[in-house]
Amino acid sequence: MPLQSLLLLASLDLALQWSLWVAAAALRTEKFFDLAGSGTFILLAHLSLNWGETQHLRQQVQTGLVTVWGLRLGLFLFLRILKEGHDRRFNGIRENAGTFFLYWTMQGAWVFITLLPTLLLNLEKHRKPLGFLDYLGWGIWAVGFIIESVADQQKWHFRSNPDNAGKFIQSGLWAYSRHPNYLGEILIWTGLFISAASVLRRWQYISILSPMLVWFLLNYISGIPILEKAAMKRWGKEPAFQTYLQKTPVLWPVNIRW
Structure with missing residues (x-):
């Protein structure tokens, strides 16, 4: 069951990035790229917590920490790009839909792999007391x-x-x-x-x-x-x-x- 849930979360992750790529490519903008990444972290963390067999304090704290990080960084990066008007990482990229698609796909992979310890933790059944x-x-x-x-x-x-x-x-x-x-x-x-x-x-x-x-x-x-x-x-x-x-x-x- 955890493996099936992992695959479903990975599919949802990529589907979300690709859907947002369509909008970003049409508008030729990277302004919500980082915000989308942070939001996906939060979404997957909470989905895995809800899909898990148990919600021990360990899982709740872990998910909370991901959420706090995602909210802070996502908001910070979004405000920064609104202020500066662009992200130089995407110079020459935003205009090329194919290359832009690759960036959104890589973001999906980055989100899933980086969040993997938390996803595994949330999806498994654990009754082990908190420790060192x-x-x-x-x-x-x-x-x-x-x-x-x-x-x-x-x-x-x-x-x-x-x-x-x-x-x-x-x-x-x-x-x-x-x-x-x-x-x-x-x-x-x-x-x-x-x-x-x-x-x-x-x-x-x-x-x-x-x-x-x-x-x-x-x-x-x-x-x-x-x-x-x-x-x-x-x-x-x-x-x-x-x-x-x-x-x-x-x-x-x-x-x-x-």
């Missing part, structure tokens, strides 16, 4: 949520100040990491996997793909590489920016040599 892994995971989620929220707000206020026009942020959390919001995002999904792992069994541990995917995408695909390239193009010749690069780690707020 539950509290550890929720604690890591809380740290990540605070870091991401504070970093986003600091950058929002920085950009809203006319005196900072054309400048790069290097204050607050951004003085310790060049991408603290991404660090928070990674911690959020790592925490939710750990809390779910308290009751996962056998093949279900494949859901470790959730934090691994988030880390991989942000480090190598859609996050850091794009922003670092744009920053180098804009400020790369400025001595102050070169100093910032040298003293501030890319992600983790410690200087680690691998």
Whole structure:
């Protein structure tokens, strides 16, 4: 039954993304892309909770944490794109319906894989008492949520100040990491996997793909590489920016040599 429910949730996820792609392609807009992604997270989390065999406090808390994250991030990204008018990730993409379709499809896959630990947790029957892994995971989620929220707000206020026009942020959390919001995002999904792992069994541990995917995408695909390239193009010749690069780690707020 859980496997059938997972397949149904995956189908619903893709059907929703493809339906919204039709509207987005017709309007040639990406303005509700991120909002759709966050909304799908919330929808699937609550559906899995309602479809599950039991609603233990563990499942309720997990679903609540996904909901809080989705509401905050979805609203933040939607307001940001309304303010800026566009998302540079989609330059040259929104006009090409086929490529745009691929982006919406990838969003559907990202939502499902990232949410997989929570879906498995909600769909299975668990009577195990809350334990160390539950509290550890929720604690890591809380740290990540605070870091991401504070970093986003600091950058929002920085950009809203006319005196900072054309400048790069290097204050607050951004003085310790060049991408603290991404660090928070990674911690959020790592925490939710750990809390779910308290009751996962056998093949279900494949859901470790959730934090691994988030880390991989942000480090190598859609996050850091794009922003670092744009920053180098804009400020790369400025001595102050070169100093910032040298003293501030890319992600983790410690200087680690691998």
